[in-house]
Amino acid sequence: METxxxxxxxxxxxxxxxAFKHAGSVHGxxxxxxxxNARDAYCRRGEGRELWVVxxxxxxxxxxxxxxxxxxxxxxxxxxxxxxxxIPAEVKNI
Amino acid sequence: MEKHEAAFNALIEQDLxxxxxxxxxxxxxxxLVRQVSQHAHSEVIGMQPEGNWLLRAPSLRSKQVLLAKIxxxxxxxxxxxxxxxxxxxxxxxxxxxxxxxxxxxxxxFNYPTLNWADIGAIGWLVDGAAIVNQVSLQKTSYxxxxxxxxxxxxxxxxxxxxxxxxxxxxxxxxxxxxxxAQDAVNRFWFPALMMFGPHDTDSAHxxxxxxxxxxxxxxxxxxxxxxxxxxxxxxxxGLTVPDPNCRLNETTGSYEHSxxxxxxxxxxxxxxxxxxxxxxxxxxxxxxxxxxxxxxxAAYAQKTETVNSSL
Ligand SMILES: [Fe+2]
Ligand SMILES: [Fe+2]
Numbered sequence: 001m002e003t004x005x006x007x008x009x010x011x012x013x014x015x016x017x018x019a020f021k022h023a024g025s026v027h028g029x030x031x032x033x034x035x036x037n038a039r040d041a042y043c044r045r046g047e048g049r050e051l052w053v054v055x056x057x058x059x060x061x062x063x064x065x066x067x068x069x070x071x072x073x074x075x076x077x078x079x080x081x082x083x084x085x086x087i088p089a090e091v092k093n094i
Numbered sequence: 095m096e097k098h099e100a101a102f103n104a105l106i107e108q109d110l111x112x113x114x115x116x117x118x119x120x121x122x123x124x125x126l127v128r129q130v131s132q133h134a135h136s137e138v139i140g141m142q143p144e145g146n147w148l149l150r151a152p153s154l155r156s157k158q159v160l161l162a163k164i165x166x167x168x169x170x171x172x173x174x175x176x177x178x179x180x181x182x183x184x185x186x187x188x189x190x191x192x193x194x195x196x197x198x199x200x201x202x203f204n205y206p207t208l209n210w211a212d213i214g215a216i217g218w219l220v221d222g223a224a225i226v227n228q229v230s231l232q233k234t235s236y237x238x239x240x241x242x243x244x245x246x247x248x249x250x251x252x253x254x255x256x257x258x259x260x261x262x263x264x265x266x267x268x269x270x271x272x273x274x275a276q277d278a279v280n281r282f283w284f285p286a287l288m289m290f291g292p293h294d295t296d297s298a299h300x301x302x303x304x305x306x307x308x309x310x311x312x313x314x315x316x317x318x319x320x321x322x323x324x325x326x327x328x329x330x331x332g333l334t335v336p337d338p339n340c341r342l343n344e345t346t347g348s349y350e351h352s353x354x355x356x357x358x359x360x361x362x363x364x365x366x367x368x369x370x371x372x373x374x375x376x377x378x379x380x381x382x383x384x385x386x387x388x389x390x391x392a393a394y395a396q397k398t399e400t401v402n403s404s405l
Binding site for chain 2 (some may be wrong): 002003004005007024025026027029030031032033035040041044045061063064
């Protein structure tokens with residue numbers, strides 16, 4: 001890649017109260033250009049009311065090699081689920 | 095590797111998506127890069143024939159519409175180069191391949207836009223054909239490609255309609271305008287049909303691409319789908335397709351057509367179309383002329399960029 005040309009990941013919040021969602025990526029030499037490019041590419045039709053750009057290189061992810069161990073569903077830890085607990089039937093609203 | 099390959103096959107089998115960090119066969123990656131590269135370059139080179147009419151659009155309204163449409167296409171190029179980047183192929187690398195004549199783009203963009211109706215015909219027929227293909231690709235097995243297609247299809251929805259609106263105006267206009275409309279259909283009909291690629295029997299890459307669900311429907315199936323929905327629109331305009339053998343087959347409910355001229359297709363895709371040289375020269379020149387902007391941006395960023403998150 002040409003010097004200074006960086007890739008940024010774009011996250012958009014559609015409405016207040018909703019989580020930011022990954023929309024795609026853009027190129028930009030600095031954060032101002034990245035934000036402008038993200039706005040021009042991803043927000044031309046009311047897609048959002050706020051956006052974040054994050055240098056792609058700053059994103060940390062779990063190597064696929066380790067994914068099985070990291071995302072083990074831990075089904076042995078059934079006490080993490082509400083159904084593990086016995087509540088008498090006459091008790092309501094719990 | 096066996097465990098990985100089994101995981102890959104299971105994802106494909108269950109119609110789930112392959113994501114960038116998943117293991118994938120080399121050939122799967124290669125096929126994707128080739129297809130996405132060709133797709134991205136088509137979006138970008140496709141801006142040129144339309145840009146040709148930007149300063150001559152017949153009204154402010156049509157100029158605004160055309161500008162918005164072309165801007166969308168630039169965005170589509172960006173989304174697709176981003177897909178290639180998730181496969182560790184940089185945009186710069188792909189553009190270098192384009193400039194060196196090692197990468198392809200859709201041959202339809204090597205035809206000139208000679209009159210204003212051509213802009214209508216491109217939106218209606220060329221984007222129309224692209225939409226049929228891209229709707230099918232929304233279900234492609236590679237996650238980032240699929241997401242880009244969903245976004246592109248959403249944006250494409252106005253492209254075809256604005257093109258058809260131009261055609262209506264031209265077809266209902268003066269005698270000269272009607273002639274221009276027919277002339278545009280005459281020149282773009284077969285190139286649009288050839289956008290779907292070679293026949294299934296001659297398509298070098300289709301086998302694995304279908305097996306891996308990169309492609310979901312065959313070239314001929316998609317082409318027929320496009321013909322069947324478009325011929326009635328041609329008739330609505332009071333125009334004709336430039337094919338004496340185009341007629342409805344009452345049994346199949348589909349339109350038949352003459353054999354396509356694949357010699358022309360291969361000539362054009364191999365560099366001998368009317369505008370191949372112009373298209374590539376223009377892209378190279380602009381890249382070269384803008385070099386100072388990129389250098390200035392890099393120098394400016396180096397001086398001013400700080401780590402805090404405010405602008
Ligand atoms: Fe497009
Ligand atoms: Fe389009």
